Structures are given as structure tokens and as C-alpha cells.
Amino acid sequence: MIRSQEMLINMGPQHPSTHGVLRLILRTDGEFVYDVDPCVGYLHRSLEKIAENLTYPQFIPITDRLDYLAAINCNFVYCHTVERLMGIEVPLRAQYIRVIACELNRIASHLIMFGTMGMDMGAFTPFLYAIRERERINDLLEELTGARLTYNYIRIGGVAHDIPEGWKEKCLEFINYFRPRIKEYNDLLSYNAIFMKRLGGVGVLTTEDAINYGVTGPNLRATGFKWDLRKNMPYSSYDKFEFEVPVGTGEGGKLGDAFDRYMIRIKEMMESSKIIEQALLSLPEGEIMAKVPRVLKVKEGEIYFAAENPRGETGFYIKSNGGTKPERVKIRGASFSNIHALKKVLQGVLIQDLVAIVGSFDIILPESDR
Amino acid sequence: MKVIKEIGWVIKTLIIGLLITVKYWFKPGSEITVQYPDERLTPAPRFRGILFNDVEKCTGCGICKMTCPIDCIEIESYGKGKARRPIHYAINIGQCMFCGLCVESCPEGCLKHTDRYEGSVYDLNDLYYQFVTKEQKKRFMELADKGIPVKEETK
Amino acid sequence: MERLIVKAFVKLGLGSPPEWAILLIIGLIAGIVLLVFILLYEGLATYIERKVAGDIQLRYGPNRVGPYGILQFVADGLKLFFKEDIIHSQADRLLFRVAPYIVFTGSFVGLAVIPFSAEWCAGRLNVGVLFILATTSLVVAGLAMAGWAQANKWGLLGGMRAVAQIVSYEVAVGIALLVPIIHIGSLDLQQAVLYQKKGWGILGWTIFHDPFTFIAFFIYFIAAIAECNRTPFDLPEGESELVAGYFTEYTGFRFAFFFMAEYGDMFVVSALASCLFLGGWHIPFIEDLIKLPILHNILGSIVLIAKVMVLILIMMWVRWTFPRLRIDQLMALTWKRLIPLGLLMLLLTSLWDLVFDRKGFFELIGIIK
Numbered sequence: 001m002i003r004s005q006e007m008l009i010n011m012g013p014q015h016p017s018t019h020g021v022l023r024l025i026l027r028t029d030g031e032f033v034y035d036v037d038p039c040v041g042y043l044h045r046s047l048e049k050i051a052e053n054l055t056y057p058q059f060i061p062i063t064d065r066l067d068y069l070a071a072i073n074c075n076f077v078y079c080h081t082v083e084r085l086m087g088i089e090v091p092l093r094a095q096y097i098r099v100i101a102c103e104l105n106r107i108a109s110h111l112i113m114f115g116t117m118g119m120d121m122g123a124f125t126p127f128l129y130a131i132r133e134r135e136r137i138n139d140l141l142e143e144l145t146g147a148r149l150t151y152n153y154i155r156i157g158g159v160a161h162d163i164p165e166g167w168k169e170k171c172l173e174f175i176n177y178f179r180p181r182i183k184e185y186n187d188l189l190s191y192n193a194i195f196m197k198r199l200g201g202v203g204v205l206t207t208e209d210a211i212n213y214g215v216t217g218p219n220l221r222a223t224g225f226k227w228d229l230r231k232n233m234p235y236s237s238y239d240k241f242e243f244e245v246p247v248g249t250g251e252g253g254k255l256g257d258a259f260d261r262y263m264i265r266i267k268e269m270m271e272s273s274k275i276i277e278q279a280l281l282s283l284p285e286g287e288i289m290a291k292v293p294r295v296l297k298v299k300e301g302e303i304y305f306a307a308e309n310p311r312g313e314t315g316f317y318i319k320s321n322g323g324t325k326p327e328r329v330k331i332r333g334a335s336f337s338n339i340h341a342l343k344k345v346l347q348g349v350l351i352q353d354l355v356a357i358v359g360s361f362d363i364i365l366p367e368s369d370r
Numbered sequence: 371m372k373v374i375k376e377i378g379w380v381i382k383t384l385i386i387g388l389l390i391t392v393k394y395w396f397k398p399g400s401e402i403t404v405q406y407p408d409e410r411l412t413p414a415p416r417f418r419g420i421l422f423n424d425v426e427k428c429t430g431c432g433i434c435k436m437t438c439p440i441d442c443i444e445i446e447s448y449g450k451g452k453a454r455r456p457i458h459y460a461i462n463i464g465q466c467m468f469c470g471l472c473v474e475s476c477p478e479g480c481l482k483h484t485d486r487y488e489g490s491v492y493d494l495n496d497l498y499y500q501f502v503t504k505e506q507k508k509r510f511m512e513l514a515d516k517g518i519p520v521k522e523e524t525k
Numbered sequence: 526m527e528r529l530i531v532k533a534f535v536k537l538g539l540g541s542p543p544e545w546a547i548l549l550i551i552g553l554i555a556g557i558v559l560l561v562f563i564l565l566y567e568g569l570a571t572y573i574e575r576k577v578a579g580d581i582q583l584r585y586g587p588n589r590v591g592p593y594g595i596l597q598f599v600a601d602g603l604k605l606f607f608k609e610d611i612i613h614s615q616a617d618r619l620l621f622r623v624a625p626y627i628v629f630t631g632s633f634v635g636l637a638v639i640p641f642s643a644e645w646c647a648g649r650l651n652v653g654v655l656f657i658l659a660t661t662s663l664v665v666a667g668l669a670m671a672g673w674a675q676a677n678k679w680g681l682l683g684g685m686r687a688v689a690q691i692v693s694y695e696v697a698v699g700i701a702l703l704v705p706i707i708h709i710g711s712l713d714l715q716q717a718v719l720y721q722k723k724g725w726g727i728l729g730w731t732i733f734h735d736p737f738t739f740i741a742f743f744i745y746f747i748a749a750i751a752e753c754n755r756t757p758f759d760l761p762e763g764e765s766e767l768v769a770g771y772f773t774e775y776t777g778f779r780f781a782f783f784f785m786a787e788y789g790d791m792f793v794v795s796a797l798a799s800c801l802f803l804g805g806w807h808i809p810f811i812e813d814l815i816k817l818p819i820l821h822n823i824l825g826s827i828v829l830i831a832k833v834m835v836l837i838l839i840m841m842w843v844r845w846t847f848p849r850l851r852i853d854q855l856m857a858l859t860w861k862r863l864i865p866l867g868l869l870m871l872l873l874t875s876l877w878d879l880v881f882d883r884k885g886f887f888e889l890i891g892i893i894k
Contacts, residue, residue: 009678031682031852058439061469121848122756125391128582132402139414146416146483152469160474161416188390188846193380194757195848351682352760352851377862384847391846395581403584 005029013042019116019358020365022339026354033354036346038339043369051329056082056296057156059329064150066314066331067367069112072105072141073309075154080235081305081316082156086298093286094158095237100171100279101144101153103272107178108137109310110265110272113362117262118189120359121198126189133181136174143167156296158289168280175273182270190266199259200252203345203357207256213344214337217312218264219361222248223256229308241278243271258360265362297324311335311362335368413485418470420486421461423501425510427480429520430456434472434481442466449514452521457507463489464497555647559636567788568598570837577841608777613676616774620674624667625775625782631663632786635793640715642806642825644818653714654706657797658699661752661790665691668761671783675774686852687754687761693859694751694758700867701745704738704874705731705801708883714797718805724887726807734885737874742802744867748859749794750840753787757847758855795836796829803832 011024021042027035047066051059063078064071076098083090090098115130138148143164145153153160189195205215207223220227228245230238246267252259298320306315312334319328338361346354394400404411413419430447431454442465446458473481491497502510530547572587572595579586587594612621638653640646650656665688672684708731709717723729732742751758775783799805806825808815815821850858881889 007678054439058437058471061439061467061471118848122759123846123848124578125582125845128584132583135402142417143414144416146414146418146470147468150467150469152471160470164416184390187386189387189848191383192387192847193383194850197854198848198851350851350853387846388842391581391842394583395577395842400583401579401585405585 070109157292213341222260261360333367335363424480452519455510615676617674624671627667628786632790642822697748697863704741726809730804795833799832
């Protein structure tokens, strides 16, 4: 049977609204999309193979490039996996500093999601407001770590440098400045009638589908299922802080639609600012690095550890055979599993809804392609 | 009735959004752009800029070469024991990813980051920085032959 | 004006000129003046848009080319002029070339009937409003041609969407424009402006006549933004989704034509709103004190252009704040909300005229006679 009305359109690797080099092959009849075929792999750099030729501390700057919008979180997952394999105990001050840096980076990553969501919908101003906040976070992290995008801050056993003079006051000032901004973002974009109508009820993902496809992170919590690794399997003294885990509520229309996924990230920014304030005010004294030998030889064994990145659950599986270089490193990228769920969600939507849904999943391609 | 409420909600949210943009439109001096290259910002003290090695203090141990994940440092040393000095030290800045692992691992503290970040050149070979000049090389070889340790000379 | 031309002809020794020659020369001069005016305005409008965008977005707009960047539009125009003109092999050559001209003509010709002051009106028609509505429909034909001639799937989609949108919103514009015309009593734009003379040039505006005309003004304004394809209704050229919509394959100066047509359309639509709703070229408070006709004309044009610029700034402000609507929401907005509301306002305003004997609100409470 000849389908004479449908065409195959290539939303190719270069497109203004697929974030990164994602290729989507659409079967559409002009407005409705009947089927989607995502093609990934345009950014494959074989990081896992590179890890087999570098020693454990040498691989840390490479993990920065895994998900460049949330670089400290990726550093942290790798270092903590090695620490768990070797049984190293990280001092408490280093744990608190790690939490502060990770949460600052989470705010920065969610700001980019907020900005690009507005830009995909056609509102160009919220992106620039988000960049204004992100510049201040970048300045703070530059004073702490020395770089603005690829931080390379966390080491096996602790952190690289201590907090400089006056940084704590600047960070508290930033948190006080940032809280009213979230209200401004809500007024300008989130509760705007046009925006809510664009995103409400579109791209519904049920909890059962999400768990079947391996979707994690804010996308899973938007379906109504409360699962956050920082609360369910706490690590690095997250259990000492009080914060809530926002869950999707179906404000925009249906539970688990694109508006829920967007709103959860705005609420998570609020919760992260609470964590940072609590950590700063109760920062203990002490050392910042545990006693780790200069030349690191890891004992034989294998381990898998996953942490809560801004995009989902990023995990490292390391297999060691007793030398200075790992035998096998496998990275579980959160965006790879999230892209799989696109095929289920994008059936029978309009092309404009497709852009909204792909944006609301907040995928980043280097993490998916490694 | 429901229609009127919906129209009212739409108009209210649209006007709230418009008021926020008009606030920034008429606020004088709200631009946050820095007009590069007329104005430049200074980086933080810990900023990891382009590398610089003070070869007078260097002992040619080669730890920086071993730590670099990319192998962009080349070093050749001459002499034995405490009188060992580098006679060829080069960094390929074009390949360097400015991770800072070499600076952290340098025992003498002679390899440092500067706060320069503008490294554009017209010829790619200009990005291969050599830190030991020809007369330094000759002088180092003489001092190493005489056995003078590095630390005493630079005290 | 006619006397000058007759004198010029007699001086050149050609005898007394016939009727049609005078009309032709007046028409040519008016056309050239308007063309120069609109081209200059469009260049400045692109500059103003970028400056307004920069101010809202916490950055500077153009500020390198010339003092405060004011020559930026000259640089952009020159750049587009010298770009390579590519027509790819599968495009329909005739339609590809003709489409920009039709779109530009459709938006430029409407300027002919707008009264810039009491004596300065390029062509005074007694069906002025109908003329403008008819010529802005030419844009639809041009857009359909542009979308089809490109032989590009994305361009075709953009063209189809543009046609659907403009045709639907024209109905809303027509209905909303009927409301002040009920009070004015004629389709002639100069008559419309003269009707709003009472009340020191401000209180006599039809927008203050009764609350239904007030609401009709907003209906007209929203539909007018949709006619010009501006955000939140700029689906046909949606940058994030269809790369550039119905002018994807146009390069160089043909691309500039579409842009100029959009800004020209904005001017015509805002000028229509100013004449019918906001009082046209009446100078508030001091109109009767100005006796010199040439000064009256100049000040009148300045007042009209100022009102048009305020409306255009509001359009730019709306553009940089809101996201865009989806295609089915856009169609639902016009057919389910704007048109029924417009018809309701038409009915209620006719009832007001019947009950209060054609008197406006301010006349009723006695401020103006």
C-alpha cells in the first residue's frame, strides 16, 4: 500500500532547537508526527577506552567533558566510585564543600534548561536573564576552582583547594539575591498563559513507561513517582540537610506532561539554594583531603555507584585488576536512557509540540554519546 | 462564566509578564555587557591560564610530564642528583587543556599558571612554547658539570 | 500644487497641460516621497527594534557603526545588496522572482490613503478603509507563491501556515474596524479624523466614545499583530522550528524585501489604528491657535507619526516578552474568541448609539459639547 501523504523529514544534526547533535527522523504528514527515530552517536569520543590508558587521577579532567553543564557532578561520581572501591573515608569538611559545589552546579544547569525552554518557545528574553544569574555562579566557581566550565575540582579523597577568603559571604549574598529571581521567572515565563497552554497536557509519560525505559531524575519525578538518590540512597552527608523532593502535580493539565517536567526543575533550584545555605552556615573545620598515596594503586574488584545528576542518574562501573590504570570503565549516561523514552512519547504530536517535548526532557548529547 | 474567568486569567498573566520586561527596559544602566576589548575583566587569583615555567628553579624531575593526561610537556634533563637541570622544556599550549594537574604536582613550585587567556596566534607553530633559551642551556650544562645544586644557587 | 505644475508647463513652452498630465505628475511626486519616507522609516525601524531588544535583554544593541550605532541599517542594507543571488534548480523561477514584489506592494500601497495632515493626503478615496483591507490581502497571494516556489518542504509548511493565519485574522480586523465606522459614518479616513475634532483633540477620540469601542481597539490591535506575522503569532517564520519558514531559500535583497514588507505593514496597520481610534493628526489642546497652514501641516504629520511610533513600540515590546502560539491555538483564538467578541461589540455599540443618540461618553457627562 502506498502511503502518499506522508513524508520523511530529517530534523538533522544541525537544527536550532534540538540541543546538540541529535538527529530525529520524522514520519509526518505536514503537521502531525506519526513516528520518530532518534539517531545518536554524532559525538562519540570513546571516553571509556581512553580511561583504560590513563591512571585514576589523570581521568578526572576528562570526566568534566562528559556533561559540561554539570561538570562538578560528573567529577564527583567518578571520584566517589573510586573511593568506595578503595574504602577511603572522606573528611567531613570536604564532604560539605563537595555538596556546595555540586548544588551550585545544579542551579547553573537548571538555569540553562529554563533559558533554552523559553527560546524554543519563541520568548528570547528569559534566556538572557538566566545567563545573568549563571554568570554570577560562574564567577563564584571561578574563585573556588580556577575555571569557568571544566572545573576539575574534586580529587580522589577530597577536594583540590580550600575555600578562599570571603567566598562564604559572597556565596550567601548570591543566594539572597537569587531567591526573588525565581519568583520573577515564574511571573515572566512559567505562569504565562501562552506558555502554560503550549506545554500543558503535551507529551505525557506515565510512571510505568518511565521505569520500563530507564528514565531517571527530574523526568521520573515529574510522573508522580518520588525517587531521588539523595534521599533514598544518601551519600556524601546529604542526609544531614533538610530539603524536599518536588514531585509532579499535574498543574498544567495532566500528570507527567511537559509542564510538570519544566516546573520540577524550577522548584529544584529553590531546594538547592536551601541546601547551599544550610551547608554554608554549618561548615565544619578540618582537612580537605584524606591521606591518599601519591601513586594510586587500587585493589582488585569491581563496583558500580550512581549519583543524582541534574539530568538523572549518572553511574560509573569500574573494574580494577590491582594496577594504576583501570581495566574497564563503563559510564551510565542519564541522557541516553532519556532519549529512548522519546520514541514512546512523540507519537501523534504536532511538530511544534515535538520541539517543546524534546526541550522539556533536558537531554545533553555528550552524556548520551560519551 | 468559565470563559470569562479564563479570559481574565489570560489577560492578568500577560500583563504581569509585560510589566517585568518594561521594568528592565527603562532602568538606566541595567546593561551587564562588558565591552571587550575596550574593557577587560581580571580573572580570579586561582584562574588556570596559560602556563609558565621558571626554569631557573626547575630541577628537571619530570613529574609534570608523567601527570599530564595529554602528554603535551616535553622535558630533557642533564646532570645527576641535586645538580640536575632541564636543558629542553617545551609545552604545546595548543594541545593543553589547562586542567592544572601538572601545576599541582610540581614539587618546586616553578610551574605556574599565569592569568593570560588570550593565546591566539597566526601560525600554529607559535603555540609550541619553549622555556629554555640557548644561553640558558649552555649555562645549565656548565653548572651541572660543576655539580652546583639548584637550590643553593637560587637562594 | 496644481498651480505650480501649470506654471512650470507654461514656462517650458508646452502650453496648458491636460488634466491627466497634472494628475500623473502629482501621483508620481507623491509616490516618490512616500517611497523614500517608508524606506527611511524601515531602516530606522530595524535599528530601533534591535535597540529595544537590547534594552529589554540587559545588553547594548548595535553601538559600533556610527554614533550610537545608528548607521547599522545602512551597513545591513549594503551587505544584503551585495550578497549572491541564488535560485536553486528545482525552484519555480517566475514565482520565486515575483513573490517578494507582490508582498512588498501589498503592504506599501496602503500608505496612499492615509491622511498625514489636513491637506497632505496622497490619494483621498471615499472608500479608504476598504482599499487598505483589500490591498493587505495581496500579501496572502505573495506568501503562498513564496512558500510554493521554493521547492523546500520546510518552506512549504511555512507558506501554508502563513496563508491560513492571515486569511483568518483579516476577518477579525474587518469586524473590529466596523465598530468606530458606525460612529463616524463613512469609510473615508480624512472624514474619520475630522469627526474626532471635538474635545480639545484628546477627549473626542473614538476610543473614548464608549467602552465597547475601547475593547474593539484591543481586538483590532491583537489581530493586527497577527496580520504582520509578529510574535506571538510568528509561526510562519518560526526560527526555532522551521529554520526560517517561508523565506528559507531567499538570499540577498529578496530576503530584505520580505523584511521591509513586514515593517511597512506594521506602519500601515498602526496608522490605520491612529486615524480611526486615536484621533489622527489632531494636535492636542493647541490646534486652534495655529493659524499658519504650513505649520499646521507639519505639526499634524509629526503628531500622527508620533502616535504610530508609540503603537509600534508597543508591538516591539510584546514581541520580546511572549512565547509564540501553536497553530491550532492561533486558529482557535481568532475563530472562537476574537470574532464572536467583535460581533458582540458591534451589536452593543449599535445599541449604545440608538439609546444615547450618537453621543459619546464625555459628551453625555457634559465635558465637551
